[in-house]
Structure formats: structure tokens, C-alpha cells
Amino acid sequence: xxxxxxxxxxxxxxxxxxxxxxxxxxxxxxxxxxxxxxxxxxxxxxxxxxxxxxxxxxxxxxxxxxxxxxxxxxxxxxxxxxxxxxxxxxxxxxxxxxxxxxxxxxxxx
Amino acid sequence: xxxxxxxxxxxxxxxxxxxxxxxxxxxxxxxxxxxxxxxxxxxxxxxxxxxxxxxxxxxxxxxxxxxxxxxxxxxxxxxxxxxxxxxxxxxxxxxxxxxxxxxxxxxxxxxxxxx
Numbered sequence: 001x002x003x004x005x006x007x008x009x010x011x012x013x014x015x016x017x018x019x020x021x022x023x024x025x026x027x028x029x030x031x032x033x034x035x036x037x038x039x040x041x042x043x044x045x046x047x048x049x050x051x052x053x054x055x056x057x058x059x060x061x062x063x064x065x066x067x068x069x070x071x072x073x074x075x076x077x078x079x080x081x082x083x084x085x086x087x088x089x090x091x092x093x094x095x096x097x098x099x100x101x102x103x104x105x106x107x108x109x
Numbered sequence: 110x111x112x113x114x115x116x117x118x119x120x121x122x123x124x125x126x127x128x129x130x131x132x133x134x135x136x137x138x139x140x141x142x143x144x145x146x147x148x149x150x151x152x153x154x155x156x157x158x159x160x161x162x163x164x165x166x167x168x169x170x171x172x173x174x175x176x177x178x179x180x181x182x183x184x185x186x187x188x189x190x191x192x193x194x195x196x197x198x199x200x201x202x203x204x205x206x207x208x209x210x211x212x213x214x215x216x217x218x219x220x221x222x223x224x
Contacts, residue, residue: 033212042202043153045212088152095166097143097204097213099153 004089004100012106019076021103023089031092032072034063035099038085043099046074079107110136111207115216122193122223130188130219132203138183139205143213144176147200159186159203193223 035043049065062075089100112135145153158166165178177189202218
């Protein structure tokens with residue numbers, strides 16, 4: 001369907017370890033957005049990627065958009081307990097906006 | 110800026126009754142709002158795209174007569190769950206886009222429990 005697949009579905013890391021989630025689409029994406037949803041909360045916009053091969057950084061977070069614009073990744077360096085939550089990629093198709101399947105991150109202190 | 114207010118945050122209703130959920134953009138005008146449903150430990154599933162002044166666009170499998178959407182103004186969209194059943198219990202959340210920002214802003218969500 002319209003949903004974008006993300007892997008892994010769940011990830012447990014020790015505090016200080018790195019974390020990466022991957023977003024894969026079978027079709028070319030015009031752009032991709034990333035959101036974070038804390039447990040019990042609502043999604044919060046992190047970033048939008050538009051250009052092929054684009055890399056953007058926000059402090060310990062690095063976002064990449066694949067050269068073919070079919071995949072994207074979010075990498076967190078040296079995770080902290082505040083990074084706990086579910087990370088979603090999302091894409092816009094026409095006038096609709098669809099979320100990926102999400103990766104739930106647990107950080108063990 | 111770009112605040113979306115959703116009300117109520119929690120509601121418990123009896124089976125067979127209807128529940129209205131409001132989504133307001135407080136400091137911007139939103140010609141388009143999205144309504145999602147999220148079950149525990151799952152992703153957000155798009156239910157419908159709400160367009161100001163016109164009919165909503167529903168996703169496949171979403172009953173438009175059961176989930177009534179009204180977007181009568183540029184700052185308000187409502188979702189009414191009609192004749193609610195226990196299987197409608199879920200987290201409903203709306204979002205809107207501000208023209209001067211990337212990304213979508215989400216309301217805080219409504220946790221609906223049908224008993």
C-alpha cells in the first residue's frame with residue numbers, strides 16, 4: 001500500500017551506543033520527513049529531506065536521503081535516555097500524507 | 110508558532126453513541142488537515158484528508174458515513190465517530206501544515222474508549 005517500510009521495528013540500545021533506523025520505499029519519493037513520537041505523546045516534526053543524496057544534521061542526529069530517493073536513514077550518535085520514542089519517516093503523495101511503520105527505540109541507562 | 114489544539118484529549122463513551130473530536134489550528138490557517146488513527150504500538154494510519162470548504166478524501170477501507178469529517182473553516186476540522194463500537198477505541202490524532210514551515214504539526218490526540 002502507501003505505507004513506507006522501516007527497519008528495525010524495535011531497537012534496544014545501551015545508553016551511549018549509536019542507533020540507526022532505515023526507511024525504504026518501492027517508489028521514488030519527492031521528499032521525506034522524519035518525526036519522533038514519545039510514549040503517550042504525539043508526533044513531532046524533526047526534518048524534511050528533498051534532494052537526492054542530501055545529508056542533514058541536528059546535533060547527534062544525522063538524516064540521509066538516498067541517491068535514488070527511495071530510502072532514507074536516521075542515525076543517532078551516542079544515544080541518551082531522552083532519545084526514547086518511536087521514530088517515523090513519512091511521505092507526501094499528492095494530497096495525502098503517509099507514515100512509515102516506525103522504529104521504537106528503547107535506551108537502557 | 111504553528112500550534113494545533115485537539116479536544117478532547119480523552120473520552121469514554123457508550124457503545125452506539127457518537128463522539129465529536131475537534132482539531133484547531135491556533136495561529137495559522139490550514140486548508141488541509143489530516144486525521145489519523147493509531148492503535149497501541151502501531152504506526153499512524155491515515156483515515157482521511159480534510160479539505161476546507163469541500164468534502165474530505167477518505168482512505169480505502171475507512172467508512173465515510175461512520176467517520177464524519179467537517180472542515181468548515183480554515184482553523185477548524187472535526188471528526189465525528191458515529192454509532193461507536195468497542196473496536197473504534199483508539200488514539201485519534203489530527204495534523205495540519207502551516208504555509209511558512211516544513212513538516213506537519215500534530216494535535217495532542219484523543220484517546221477514545223468505547224464501552
